[in-house]
Amino acid sequence: MARKTDAQVLEELLSKHDPAVRQAFLEAVSEISNSIILSTVTSRLEHGDISGAIEVLSLDEDAFSRVEVALLEAYNDGGQSTVDNLPRVTQPDGVPIRFSWGVRNTVAERALRDHAANMVREITADQKDGLREVLTEGLAHGDNPWSTARRIAGYRMNGSNERTGGLIGLTSRQMETVSWIRRALIEGDTVKLRRYLELKNRDARFDRTIAKIIRDGGKLPADKADGIASRYASIALDKRAKTLARHETFLALSKSRHDAIQQQIDAGKLVASDVTMTWKHTPRENPRLQHIAMNGQKVRFGEAFTAPDGTTLRYPHDPDAPIRHTINCMCRAEYKIDHTAAAIRRYRARVGG
Secondary structure (H helix, E strand, O other): OOOOOHHHHHHHHHHHHHHHHHHHHHHHHHHHHHHOOHHHHHHHHHOOOHHHHHHOOOOOHHHHHHHHHHHHHHHHHHHHHHHHOOOOOEOOOOOEOOOOOOOOOOHHHHHHHHHHHHHHHHHHHHHHHHHHHHHHHHHHOOOOHHHHHHHHHOEEOOOOOOEEOOOOOOOHHHHHHHHHHHHHHHHOOHHHHHHHOOOOOOOHHHHHHHHHHHHHOOOOOHHHHHHHHHHHHHHHHHHHHHHHHHHHHHHHHHHHHHHHHHHHHHOOOOOHHHEEEEEEOOOOOOOOHHHHHHOOOEEEEOEOEEOOOOOEEOOOOOOOOOHHHOOOOOOEEEEEEOHHHHHHHHHHHHHOO
């Protein structure tokens, strides 16, 4: 069977694990939203207990553990696929070298696990911060506690048991946007409504309604404003899930492929000086000019790529690199083994030269 290219291996892995990570995130959000007891949240808000209201939402790290599991599965699959696709080489005595991937109890695997845990910790902390801001603002405006609880949890539509359009799962910045959209509709704030019409995550079906308010003045009742704001929240959550899944899956796969090569070197099956890495930029909308400039840059395994701004990356999506070089990046590293150098070394070992 012909070996696949690095691009083919990575594309197959992405098509398998990207949707799985996205689904794991959305399932975690849905489980949290659907388990919220509105009366309990309302009671806390009626007493002005914002911290208590957030506490009963069960926004803990364990709720997103399925995302960690999905990322570890991607990492394991990425490492295994990498070694499976390595070219067949032999030892000086002619015995084939068997490349293998060991994911259990390795420093590399623990590093990925720690990264996933930190990601989940940041997700939950950011949501709590966002909800605290939204609830504080709501209390200041005298918002109805029951309606506020529903805006957090989401709405059950057409007899469905699934809640949608809530704030759970959104970033604090997205929550802030949902909040000002609702407020602008209720108050008829034309300046902010013009800003709304520029948002990519809006539902364009409401554009006529918004344009009429801007043109003729007026405002919307709370229930209508909630409907438009919750629709924005649903679209924003879907975008959030896609962005997070693509970023984290790319990271897990890039790391696993790099770690797989490192394992073969550590086991004496490959020599680091025989392995080169080439930065490959993937054409896309709104590309990073720095990554375009890095396209074709070659380094020896163990060395780092260098971006024009001086940032060093061990490989694309390096978790230790600044987020400006990793979020929404679709670059990859192409690994090449110098078979000629390896063959000469094996020949000399065989003949004693």
